[in-house]
Amino acid sequence: MQTANGGSTRTDARTGRVTQLVPHQQKAITTMTDNQLLDRKASDGTAVEAGTKATERFANSGKYSRLAVSKERVSTLAGALIKAANDIVVEHEVTYEEYNALKAWLIKVGTDGEWPLFLDVWLEHTVEDVNSKDRPGTVGTIEGPYYVPNSPVLQTPATVEMRDDEAGTPLRFSGRFTDTEGNALQGAQVEIWHADSEGFYSQYAPGLPEWLFRANVQADSDGRFTINTMRPAPYQIPTDGACGQLIEAAGWHAWRPAHIHIKVSAPGYQPVTQQLYFPGDPHNADDIASAVKEELMLDPQPRTDGGEGEEVVYDYVLAKIGETK
Numbered sequence: 001m002q003t004a005n006g007g008s009t010r011t012d013a014r015t016g017r018v019t020q021l022v023p024h025q026q027k028a029i030t031t032m033t034d035n036q037l038l039d040r041k042a043s044d045g046t047a048v049e050a051g052t053k054a055t056e057r058f059a060n061s062g063k064y065s066r067l068a069v070s071k072e073r074v075s076t077l078a079g080a081l082i083k084a085a086n087d088i089v090v091e092h093e094v095t096y097e098e099y100n101a102l103k104a105w106l107i108k109v110g111t112d113g114e115w116p117l118f119l120d121v122w123l124e125h126t127v128e129d130v131n132s133k134d135r136p137g138t139v140g141t142i143e144g145p146y147y148v149p150n151s152p153v154l155q156t157p158a159t160v161e162m163r164d165d166e167a168g169t170p171l172r173f174s175g176r177f178t179d180t181e182g183n184a185l186q187g188a189q190v191e192i193w194h195a196d197s198e199g200f201y202s203q204y205a206p207g208l209p210e211w212l213f214r215a216n217v218q219a220d221s222d223g224r225f226t227i228n229t230m231r232p233a234p235y236q237i238p239t240d241g242a243c244g245q246l247i248e249a250a251g252w253h254a255w256r257p258a259h260i261h262i263k264v265s266a267p268g269y270q271p272v273t274q275q276l277y278f279p280g281d282p283h284n285a286d287d288i289a290s291a292v293k294e295e296l297m298l299d300p301q302p303r304t305d306g307g308e309g310e311e312v313v314y315d316y317v318l319a320k321i322g323e324t325k
């Protein structure tokens, strides 16, 4: 039914409730056939391939292999999750059709291998906040699903693996490790991984060299490091799998601002996983993964050594194991 403002109304068949729709909402509503939610089309290749790799890597990561958790804790957490879901059903009067669409979509998240992507995009940022709130020193953020362990070990000053005539802006990234009292750290290392100038990650997007833009750089005895790389591009998380289907159906966007992933560590100190961002990116303010923090913003400058491209400096302060704020 059309209304005066160009919108229309929709009547809920079950409750009889009449909802006013504005034009952009009308446009966003999509109707799906029974099999559409569960379909894996040929175009799902990229998301399914990347999702399957992320799922396999997580399964083999050992991140949860020694987890011992009491029945009481499981009951508390699982019970709270189930209660939250039930509360949503009541609050929003979820229909059977919506419930079955959810069921189909959750099945698709699994068959597309996108549970690591879904959880790392929409939940990990809160887990990271909760777990790092008492740690002094450099701020962290989410790891995301695209970390690969055992990257090539390089001594500082290092140049990460690139292709001949790699496109983009050269970036010289340097910094220094200290403890919370300002003393230089020995044995520190910087694991770095990031997308290329088109937003693709090696070992997830097809056709890229295995260790493109991935390295483990050893700092010198004074805690200093320099890494030569290229500025990464912003990218959209895979849009052709279950997560992309949700984003499209909800009218959201899939963008992450350009970022460099970092994992730093030194013997006897608490490791920090983070991402570093670039000022001016249109998605710094509405990152789909909610991972941007003010402390993680770089300040690119023209190179002072006359080299091509930009340089950024970022220093790391690591806390001793057990040290708290």
Ligand SMILES: [Fe+2]
Pocket (backbone or CB within 6 Å): 144, 146, 195, 256, 259, 261
């Ligand atoms: Fe990333």
